[in-house]
Amino acid sequence: MSELRRIDEVVWEIPAGTRPxxxxxxxxxxxxxxxxxxxDGSLEQLCNVATLPGVVDAVLAxxxxxxxxxxxxxxxxxxxxxxxxxxxxxxxxxxNCGVRxxxxxxxxxxxxxxxxxxxxEISRAVPAGTGRGAGSGLTGVRLEEVLEQxxxxxxxxxxxxxxxxxxxTESDGRLEGADPAAVSxxxxxxxxxxxxxxxxxxxxxxxxxxxxxxxxxxxxxxxxRQGQVTVLIHSGSRGLGHQVCTDFVKRMDAGLxxxxxxxxxxxxxxxxxxxxEGREYLAAMAAAANFAWANRHAIAxxxxxxxxxxxxxxxxxxxxxxYDVAHNVAKLERYGGRELCVHRKGATRAFPPGxxxxxxxxxxxxxxxxxxxxxxxxxxxxxxxxxxxxxSFGTVCHGAGRRMSRTRARKKxxxxxxxxxxxxxxxxxxxxxxxxxAEEAPLAYKEVEKVVAVVERAGLARKxxxxxxxxxxxx
Amino acid sequence: MPYRWxxxxxxxxxxxxxxxxxxxxxxxxxAMRELISDGEGAQRLEIPVKLEGRxxxxxLADWLxxxxxxxxxRALVPDRLFTLDLEEDGLRAMVQGWxxxxxxxxxxxxxxxxxxxxxxxxxxxRVVLDV
Numbered sequence: 001m002s003e004l005r006r007i008d009e010v011v012w013e014i015p016a017g018t019r020p021x022x023x024x025x026x027x028x029x030x031x032x033x034x035x036x037x038x039x040d041g042s043l044e045q046l047c048n049v050a051t052l053p054g055v056v057d058a059v060l061a062x063x064x065x066x067x068x069x070x071x072x073x074x075x076x077x078x079x080x081x082x083x084x085x086x087x088x089x090x091x092x093x094x095x096n097c098g099v100r101x102x103x104x105x106x107x108x109x110x111x112x113x114x115x116x117x118x119x120x121e122i123s124r125a126v127p128a129g130t131g132r133g134a135g136s137g138l139t140g141v142r143l144e145e146v147l148e149q150x151x152x153x154x155x156x157x158x159x160x161x162x163x164x165x166x167x168x169t170e171s172d173g174r175l176e177g178a179d180p181a182a183v184s185x186x187x188x189x190x191x192x193x194x195x196x197x198x199x200x201x202x203x204x205x206x207x208x209x210x211x212x213x214x215x216x217x218x219x220x221x222x223x224x225r226q227g228q229v230t231v232l233i234h235s236g237s238r239g240l241g242h243q244v245c246t247d248f249v250k251r252m253d254a255g256l257x258x259x260x261x262x263x264x265x266x267x268x269x270x271x272x273x274x275x276x277e278g279r280e281y282l283a284a285m286a287a288a289a290n291f292a293w294a295n296r297h298a299i300a301x302x303x304x305x306x307x308x309x310x311x312x313x314x315x316x317x318x319x320x321x322x323y324d325v326a327h328n329v330a331k332l333e334r335y336g337g338r339e340l341c342v343h344r345k346g347a348t349r350a351f352p353p354g355x356x357x358x359x360x361x362x363x364x365x366x367x368x369x370x371x372x373x374x375x376x377x378x379x380x381x382x383x384x385x386x387x388x389x390x391x392s393f394g395t396v397c398h399g400a401g402r403r404m405s406r407t408r409a410r411k412k413x414x415x416x417x418x419x420x421x422x423x424x425x426x427x428x429x430x431x432x433x434x435x436x437x438a439e440e441a442p443l444a445y446k447e448v449e450k451v452v453a454v455v456e457r458a459g460l461a462r463k464x465x466x467x468x469x470x471x472x473x474x475x
Numbered sequence: 476m477p478y479r480w481x482x483x484x485x486x487x488x489x490x491x492x493x494x495x496x497x498x499x500x501x502x503x504x505x506a507m508r509e510l511i512s513d514g515e516g517a518q519r520l521e522i523p524v525k526l527e528g529r530x531x532x533x534x535l536a537d538w539l540x541x542x543x544x545x546x547x548x549r550a551l552v553p554d555r556l557f558t559l560d561l562e563e564d565g566l567r568a569m570v571q572g573w574x575x576x577x578x579x580x581x582x583x584x585x586x587x588x589x590x591x592x593x594x595x596x597x598x599x600x601r602v603v604l605d606v
Contacts, residue, residue: 040483067483069587069603093582093605189548200580201606239547242582242605246540249586250533267587267603405482406606 004028004035004043010457011391013058014047021264022050028061029392029458034450037403038065042072048264049077053272054084056340060392062347063454064401064446068092070267073346073402076395080340081332082274088248088281089267090343091330095244095285096292097236098170098326099370100300101381104307105318107227108209108470114310115207116428119471121306122205122231123430126299128198128475143192147183150174150290151297160301161321167359169324170349173293175331179283183240184247187284191240191291196298198235202440203475204375205303206232207428211378214463218365218383222322224465231319232379232467233299234372235475236328237292244288248281273341282330289329296324322381323359323368325349327398335393342393350384350396350461358384369461371452374400374445375437375474376422379467380452387459396460400448409444410435422472431474440474477502487581487604488588489539494597496531497561500538503602504556504570507542507581510604512552516575520551527565532591534566536602539584543604545570546577580606 003018007027012035014026026046028035042065049059049071056078065074070089079085111118145153150173154160166173198205210228213219224230237244253269255277256262261270271277300321308316330343351358351367358367366383373379377400388394404412415434418441422429431437455461477498481488491502524541528534545551553572560567583605590601 067486069486069585069605089587093585186544190544239582243544246583250537253533253586265587266589267585269586405486407480407482407487 010454014043016050019047022047024050024055025058026050026061027058028065029454030063031450031454034063034446034454037446040067042067045070045072046075048268049075049090051264052077052079052085052087052268052270053261054079056080056084060395062395062397063451064346064397064399066402068345070265071343071345074397075345076347076393077343078335078340078393079273080338083272084341085261085270086273086278086281086330086341087268087270087343088245088252088285089269090345091245091285092328092345093242093245094236094328095241096289096326097328098292098296098324099372100233100296100324101322101370102231102233102300102303102319103223103322104229104231105315106229106311108229109227111229115470118306118310119207119428119430119473121310122207122303123473125302125306126198126205126473127196128432128473143188144180146195146291146294147180147287148178148290151294154294154297161297165297165300165321168321169293170326173290173297173324175286175289177283178286178290180287182280182284183244183287187240187243187247190243191238194238194240195291195295196302197238197295198299198475199238200436200475203235205299205473206372206379206469207471208232208379208467208469210465211468212466214465215383218464221362221365222368222381222464223320224322224381230467231303232370232372233296233303235296235299237288238295240291241288244284248277248284252277252281285330289326293324325369333394335389340393344395346398347395348398349394350382350388351394352384352386352389368464369396371397371448372399373448374442375440375472376425376427376442376469377448380448380463381465381467382452382455382461383464385459385461388461391458392460396455397451400445400451402444403446404444406439409441410438413438413441413443427469428471430472437474478506487606489602489604491600492597496598497559499535499591499598499600500559500561500566501556503535503539504542504553507539508553510581511542511546511577513576513578516552516573518574520549520572520574521557522549522551522570524568524570525565529564532589532600533586535591535600536584536586536589538566539602539604542570543581543583550574550577552577582606
């Protein structure tokens, strides 16, 4: 885009005056190489986001940005209540899609030959790639309770997971203001039997080893050490969250005229935060977010059960949660004395040391952030820095970022060959379909190292550890 | 074929063509059948669908989303559109198929770049699917 001008080493800006409908500038965090690779319409989408009523300061694209529906994936936008809008498309269909990292009490060397049985057992324990009839995570707990309170009822009533897991989850695994009554019957129908299931697409459970420690102090605070086995879980709110988004995109689209809002793309449909639709969306979104945290909590419990069967009860009991963080959510947060509704779509909250919103035990080093690489490549643990508060509404990227469509990946990659290649690299693969495997091939994604390097150079977060996959269960 | 697939980085778009508005809804069914189909099952299903809305573009997106919803919640692998009545304020249809293991490549239909328009040759629509 020719209007792009460099304003910093790794920050580029499209001025607000570029289009008459833009209210604020659009900023992109990228180096020259990543910027060149953004050729899929995501910057035009970012400029569309800059037209939203009540948007403040600037809309942002993280270095893993790619084209999404309405909002680009890797996009951040903050709006000011009461007249600023909330947009369901700015959160995305998979509300509170996110990642949870577990750290096991043994090294990859100690795991040894039990690696394959462990990955196999996890694949048996965590239903994947199916739409219905796979989960039973709600046994003994009502859906209403999960929508309102997240995983807490699972801990307190069924002894699934621990109170420490709740403490080490963003927002303690519960967004305030959740209202189950705002979630449609159709959404409940989709989610009722999906708690504790992975889903499809790019969701996964990955068994890893800590390959390198970059920041000893932060790694120690997070309980990570060289060679340790970790398990990274990537999933979200499944069909329930999808339906909440669908319901409110439709409802807000129908109400745009009433609020006098004109948009360049219907998927950006929105409503003032203070309006009835705005308030009800936030209440339904919070309920779906709570469902997603309960879902990852239930998956983590199934992973611990698998660890118990393969490695013993002691190893399962010693498998602690490092943190759980969302990357598709809108939250009311305070910046410079203003309360703002921060939309993060494919972008991760990354609060700095001292923030009261992160667990006390991490306040000395900053909030943990997990950046999964593509399948077969490294993932990163980062720690939030003050720069993110100042420059990106406390936000960093969420992954490597797709650069090739699923269809094109399927044409270019033979799933069976990819499976063999990954296994030759020492990665045990469990995936229900070779086609699904091909869609998530590493060549379909940007290089995570380059994405993380930009985040670090921009002062948004610092590298803590690099994790190398040794087994993957794909949805 | 009255539909064709257009690919983008993170999405799947279907373009539909026909002589009438109704043709586009039929073509949408055909496109979803191709995406969802997976083998053959023994248990036949016949499911009535009723959707409301005067906005044709939104109604088309709802129609495709409904087929994805039925695949997810009823395991419907659709194979035949038995009836389809397109009315001014909505549609009624009878969808047939079997209970199977439908592919869940598509989770729904979006309003992103949604388009439903008359052309010199008839009608054309475009829907981006959530995958």
